Structures are given as C-alpha cells and as structure tokens.
Amino acid sequence: MVILAASVSTRGGKPVISRQFRDMPRSRIEGLLASFPKLISAGSQHTSVETDAVRFVYQPLEDLYMILITNKNSNILQDIDTLHLFARVTSDICRSLDESSVLRYSFELLGAFDEIVSLGYRENVNLTQVRSILEMESHEEKIQEIIERNKEMEAKEELKRRAKQLEMQRRDAARRGQMGGNSGGFANSGGFGSVQQRFEPPPTQAPVQTGFSSTSTPAAKPFKGKGMQLGKKSKGADLLGAMGGDLAAAAAAADEELTAAANAASASLAASTPANLSASRAPPAPAAVDPLDLLDPVHQEAVHAIIKERVSISGNRDGGLDSLEIKGDLFLKITDPSLAKIRLQLAPPEDANLVLSAGDLQFKTNPQVDKAAWASDRVLAPRDARKPFPVNQSLALLRWRMVTKDETALPLSINCWPSPNGEGGCDVSIEYELENEQLGELRSIIIAIPLPEGSVPSVECPEGSWAVNEDTNNLEWSLDSISSANKSGSLEFSVTSGAENVDVFFPVVVDFVCEKTLSSVSVADVVLADTSAATTFSQQSVLSAETYVIN
Numbered sequence: 393m394v395i396l397a398a399s400v401s402t403r404g405g406k407p408v409i410s411r412q413f414r415d416m417p418r419s420r421i422e423g424l425l426a427s428f429p430k431l432i433s434a435g436s437q438h439t440s441v442e443t444d445a446v447r448f449v450y451q452p453l454e455d456l457y458m459i460l461i462t463n464k465n466s467n468i469l470q471d472i473d474t475l476h477l478f479a480r481v482t483s484d485i486c487r488s489l490d491e492s493s494v495l496r497y498s499f500e501l502l503g504a505f506d507e508i509v510s511l512g513y514r515e516n517v518n519l520t521q522v523r524s525i526l527e528m529e530s531h532e533e534k535i536q537e538i539i540e541r542n543k544e545m546e547a548k549e550e551l552k553r554r555a556k557q558l559e560m561q562r563r564d565a566a567r568r569g570q571m572g573g574n575s576g577g578f579a580n581s582g583g584f585g586s587v588q589q590r591f592e593p594p595p596t597q598a599p600v601q602t603g604f605s606s607t608s609t610p611a612a613k614p615f616k617g618k619g620m621q622l623g624k625k626s627k628g629a630d631l632l633g634a635m636g637g638d639l640a641a642a643a644a645a646a647d648e649e650l651t652a653a654a655n656a657a658s659a660s661l662a663a664s665t666p667a668n669l670s671a672s673r674a675p676p677a678p679a680a681v682d683p684l685d686l687l688d689p690v691h692q693e694a695v696h697a698i699i700k701e702r703v704s705i706s707g708n709r710d711g712g713l714d715s716l717e718i719k720g721d722l723f724l725k726i727t728d729p730s731l732a733k734i735r736l737q738l739a740p741p742e743d744a745n746l747v748l749s750a751g752d753l754q755f756k757t758n759p760q761v762d763k764a765a766w767a768s769d770r771v772l773a774p775r776d777a778r779k780p781f782p783v784n785q786s787l788a789l790l791r792w793r794m795v796t797k798d799e800t801a802l803p804l805s806i807n808c809w810p811s812p813n814g815e816g817g818c819d820v821s822i823e824y825e826l827e828n829e830q831l832g833e834l835r836s837i838i839i840a841i842p843l844p845e846g847s848v849p850s851v852e853c854p855e856g857s858w859a860v861n862e863d864t865n866n867l868e869w870s871l872d873s874i875s876s877a878n879k880s881g882s883l884e885f886s887v888t889s890g891a892e893n894v895d896v897f898f899p900v901v902v903d904f905v906c907e908k909t910l911s912s913v914s915v916a917d918v919v920l921a922d923t924s925a926a927t928t929f930s931q932q933s934v935l936s937a938e939t940y941v942i943n
Contacts, residue, residue, distance in 0.1 A: 394512040396446065397461040398478055398505050400453070400494055405429045408456065408494045413512040424448075426571055428520040439475070440468060447551065451479050454489045458482060460824040463864065474514050482521055489704040489745055495675065500526065527573075550718070557863060564861075565681045566869070567836045646730060652712040683936035686836050686905045690932045694728035695918050697736070698786075701909040702938035709898060709942060713797050718747065718910055719938075722772075722790040724781065731920070731927055732780030735765075736772040736789070746828055747910040750798035756791045766790075776920060789918040792911060801910065803935075804829045804874065806839065806942060810894040818891030819884070822869065822900075826879040830908070831935070833875040837904045839883075841897055844890025851885040866901075874904075900942040906935040 399410035428448055431441040440449045442464060449460040449471045458479045462471050481504045491494060494501065497825040507522050508515055517525075565919065681698070700805045707713050726732055727923035741748055757766050765771040772789045774781065781787060794801075807823040822839060837856075843849060843865050851858050856871035857877065869883050920928040 394463050394466055395460055395474065395509050395514070396463065396512065396871045398509065399459045399461065399483065399503075400423050401428070401457050401459060402491065403429065403457065404457060408491055409498050409501060409521075411502055411509075413509050421461075421900075425459070428457075428459065444773055447476050450828055451475055453479060453482065454896040456489060456491065456494070470514065474508065477508055477519065477522075478505070478897055480519050481505075481734075482660075484519065484523065560861065560863070564838075566686060567838045574590075579669060683934045684932065687907055687934060690930060692725075692727075692929050693930040694726065694731050695734060695927060695929040696725045696727075697915045697929065698723040699909060699912075699913055699915075699931065699933035700726070701911060701935045702932070703803065703910060703935065704939040705802070705937075705941070706939070707942045713799050713802075714943075715796075716796050716801050718753075718794045718801070720792045720909065720911055720913060721788055722913065722915075724787045724789050725785065726781055726783050729780075729783050732778075732779065732783055733774075733921040734927065735916040735919050735921050736915050737919070738770040738772065738790075738910075739914045740770065742912045744830075745912050746793070746830060747801045748912070749792050750801040751796035753792045753794045754854065756793075758787075758789050773921060790913075793911065794911070799827075801828075803831055803906070804834060804904065805838075805911065806900060808841065808897065808900050808942060810891070810897050812891055812894060816892055817886065817888045818888065818894065818897070819886045820897055821882060821884050823882045824874065824880065826874050826876070828910070829876050829879070829908050830912075832908055833873050833912070834904045834906050835873050837871040837874055837902070838867040839870070839871075840864070840901045840903075842866055842899070844887055844896045847887040847890045849885040849887050851883065853883050855883075858885075898943055902940045903937050905937075907933065909933050909935045 394414070395408055395417060397412045397415050399421070400408045401410075402408065407422060407425045408426070410421055411493070424443075427443070428441075428450070431443070431448065432450075439443060439451060440447055442448070445464070445902060447462050447464050447466065447468075449468070459472055460475050460478065482494070482501060483489060485497050485504060504522055504526060505523050507517060520682070530824050532701075609623060615761065622805050629824050656876050699720065699722050701718060703715040704715075704719075706712070726734075755766075757763060757772070760775050762771070762773045762775045766774050799864060803826075807825075807826050808819075809821040809823075811819045811821075813819065820841065822841060824837075824839065826834070840861070843860065845865065849860070849867055851867070853869065858867060858869050860866070861868050861939045870879070914933065915929065915931050917926060921928050
C-alpha cells in the first residue's frame with residue numbers, strides 16, 4: 393500500500409490541512425480534494441471512491457472529512473484501518489472537530505500524521521503510542537527547562553530580597569528620620585524665600601530682591617545615635633559671637649560662626665569614632681525623612697508654626713560625655729492672605745527646664761525679622777511693617793543652638809556592658825533610662841549594637857522587639873515608646889565567637905523622636921499687626937536624634 397496524502401477538508405472540498413507523503417505539487421492536492429465531493433453520491437454507504445489515477449478513502453468528522461489519498465493498487469482493508477487511526481488521532485488532539493479547532497492544532501496534527509505514515513507506508517503504531525510519542529521530552533530540553541526555571545526562581549528571590557531590603561531601609565529611614573536639611577535658612581539679601589511644603593531644601597536658592605527671602609542650610613547627615621550612662625555634671629556652653637551692628641553684617645558673621653562651630657562639632661564626633669570601624673559597619677544612609685512623619689498629624693490652621701529640634705550627642709563607653717549639641721528651627725506657614733501681617737509672641741523660657749539650666753541658647757533671627765522686637769519682647773514680626781509674610785510658603789524665622797557638656801541635658805542614657813568569656817564569646821547587656829521626664833514620651837526608639845562578623849546572637853528581650861539588620865550586621869532593639877511608665881529597661885544577648893575584642897560592639901547608635909523639644913521653644917500667641925487682635929493658630933514640635941552615638 394502507498395498512501396499519497398492525508399487531508400482534512402470541508403464538505404465542499406476546501407482543504408483545511410493536508411500532509412503529502414510523496415512528492416506532489418500543492419495544486420495537484422487542491423485539485424483532487426476539490427473534485428472529491430463530486431464523486432460522492434447521495435446516500436452512499438461506501439467509504440472509498442476512485443478516479444482514473446487515485447483512490448479516496450474517507451470518513452466524516454462532523455462537518456469535515458478525514459481523507460486518505462492512495463494509489464489504486466493499495467490494500468483497501470489496511471487503508472480503512474489506517475483511516476480510522478487518523479480519525480481517532482484527530483479527534484483526540486482537537487477535542488472539537490471544526491475548522492477553527494483543526495487550524496489551531498495543525499502543528500500537532502501534522503506531527504501525528506508523520507508518526508502514523510512515513511514515506512507513504514504505515515508505521516506499526518496505535519493511538520496510545522502516537523500519544524506517548526507526541527508527549528515525549530528531550531532529556532537535554534528538560535535539563536534546559538530546569539535551568540531556565542531555576543534562573544527565574546533565583547531572579548524572583550533576588551527581587552524579593554531587594555524589595556525586603558528596600559522595605560527595611562524605608563523603615564530604618566522612618567525611625568532614624570531626620571529633618572532633610574533646615575528648609576529656609578537665612579539669607580543676607582532682603583526677605584524670606586519659598587521653602588518646600590515638607591521643609592526639604594531646594595537644590596539652589598536664588599536671592600529675591602523684593603519681599604521676603606531665605607536660603608537653605610545643608611541637610612544634616614542621617615547617621616544618628618545616643619550615649620552611655622553619664623557621670624557628674626560639668627556646666628559650660630560655647631556661645632556664638634554677639635550679634636549687633638549692621639543687620640547684614642551681623643547675619644553674615646553669625647552664619648560664618650555657626651558654620652565653623654558646626655564643622656568643629658562634626659570633627660569632634662568624627663575623631664571620637666574608633667579608627668578601626670570598617671565602612672561596612674556603618675549603617676546605610678537612608679533617604680531624608682521628616683521626623684514629623686513619625687508623629688501623629690495635627691490639624692493645621694491658616695497660621696501654622698512648626699518647631700524642629702535636633703540633638704547630637706557623642707559619649708564614650710567609660711561613661712563620659714564628649715559633646716552635646718542642640719539645634720532648632722522655627723518655621724511659619726500662612727495659607728490665608730488676610731492673615732499675612734501678623735506678630736508671633738514666643739513663650740518665655742521655663743525656669744524648671746533642665747536643658748536651660750545646663751547652658752544658654754544662642755538665638756539668631758532671619759535678617760528681615762524685627763531684631764528690636766525680638767530682643768525686648770521675644771516677638772517675631774517683619775522688620776518692614778508694610779510687607780506681609782509670604783503666603784503658602786514655609787518660612788524659617790528663628791534658629792537656635794546650644795553646645796554643652798552638662799549631662800543634665802541628656803534626654804536618654806544608655807549602658808552597654810560587654811562581658812567576654814575568654815573563649816571568643818561574650819555576654820552583652822544593654823540598658824536604657826529616661827533621664828528627662830519633662831519630654832513626656834519618646835517614640836520610635838531604635839538601639840543598634842554592632843555584632844561580630846558571622847555571629848548569631850542569642851537574645852533575651854522582655855520589652856519591645858529585636859532583629860538583626862543583615863545590611864549593617866547590627867542587632868536592632870526597637871521600642872514603640874519610652875515614658876515614665878517604662879522609664880528603664882534592658883536587653884541581654886550573647887555570641888559564641890568573634891568577640892575577643894569588645895570593640896566589635898561599638899559604636900552603639902540610638903534613634904528616637906519626641907513631640908516635645910529640649911529647649912521648650914513655643915509660640916504663645918499670634919496677633920494681627922494692624923489691630924493687635926488675636927488670631928487662631930496651630931503649632932507642632934518635634935525632637936529627633938541627629939547623631940547619638942557611644943564610641
């Protein structure tokens with residue numbers, strides 16, 4: 393027997409798919425299939441018809457025909473058996489026997505046809521064998537698929553790891569949040585300029601020749617921390633140069649003095665850090681986050697004051713205080729143009745304030761603020777009464793700073809007690825105590841203790857929660873809040889190796905935010921400049937740890 397072609401055609405003779413097993417032109421096959429319907433007589437029970445050259449062996453498949461084209465000398469019984477196998481394979485692959493389904497599975501059908509007939513001769517296979525052959529997989533192909541699948545899984549795991557890392561950094565940034573620069577510093581040219589809504593400094597600030605203007609100070613570094621339990625008090629403060637004389641000259645001189653003092657404080661903190669502290673031990677710099685985002689939002693009136701204060705403390709593991717610096721800013725935002733001409737009365741200093749007893753605050757006002765009103769009455773008002781404050785802009789009106797070594801100013805003290813066991817292991821105890829209960833409640837506290845490389849700590853944490861930051865290899869002890877209700881607490885952990893030198897557990901870094909400031913600077917009243925009538929206002933204050941570290 394010789395099978396010339398196997399075809400699936402419509403009732404009208406249109407070929408849907410056709411597989412030729414001998415060399416035959418396409419036009420020849422199309423002509424034979426087109427003539428096939430004319431050869432079938434109505435009501436005929438036969439499954440084959442002949443022409444002068446070929447024989448058609450066929451079987452109806454719903455609206456289609458399964459047709460084998462053979463030579464006239466072929467064994468009709470074997471051809472019919474082969475036809476039935478073709479029909480069963482087609483039904484098995486296509487499920488639905490219509491033209492669209494056959495076209496959809498044409499590739500699979502042609503592959504199956506080649507398994508049944510080769511070079512015109514029937515292969516010794518059945519439906520089960522054809523199905524198994526079609527489902528066979530190459531060993532090399534399977535290995536390649538496994539490799540590709542593993543690569544996809546690794547890529548997904550890497551994405552998850554990076555997403556987790558970004559989430560951890562975001563949380564660190566939220567907890568270690570600091571003001572992203574003093575938005576709205578002081579300019580020597582006249583007036584206050586615009587500051588961004590979230591008090592983040594613009595890249596550059598061009599001076600404005602009319603109205604009010606301000607410039608931005610550099611953003612503070614996000615590395616923050618706290619100190620150990622500190623010893624006896626030593627009172628003293630480094631005051632800045634006196635401000636007087638010509639306003640522009642005074643502002644410029646004060647700016648230079650503040651810059652020099654800030655550089656000196658930064659150099660002092662850097663010098664107190666151990667030289668052998670590796671770069672990998674330093675925590676990654678998170679994106680600048682406004683500390684106000686970590687506190688509960690407040691309803692803002694048309695006149696809204698924001699007081700931001702940062703504390704930088706450097707202590708040593710022996711219990712001494714190397715330096716304590718407080719920096720603060722008062723911002724004003726007005727959203728109602730009718731309230732642009734106002735005067736802000738600040739509250740008088742509190743006699744019982746522990747920080748004020750430890751040193752003197754050095755204030756500096758914006759050059760366009762009335763210096764005389766501030767010096768005599770603690771009033772913030774425009775120097776030119778005819779010019780109102782800008783509207784819908786965050787303005788820096790006042791800045792203050794204090795440097796001291798008096799431990800009375802400490803908001804929170806930390807004790808870190810490493811106890812080596814002589815075999816490379818170490819037991820470490822961390823204790824905290826709220827020193828300044830006037831602050832009320834500290835929030836979002838994180839105490840970060842470096843760990844030896846490759847060590848896994850065994851931790852006892854009765855308060856808060858703890859986690860190991862894989863990026864910094866720090867043990868991070870997190871507490872939601874510290875107040876008079878839980879003014880002290882401790883965490884203990886131990887490591888079994890890598891702790892021959894207790895220096896590996898330093899520096900200890902502490903972060904926190906608070907709704908009250910150390911200096912207690914606040915707005916007591918706001919009045920209209922023209923009528924002296926009191927107007928409604930709102931205010932919000934925040935204290936954050938800028939650099940609080942024990943070396």
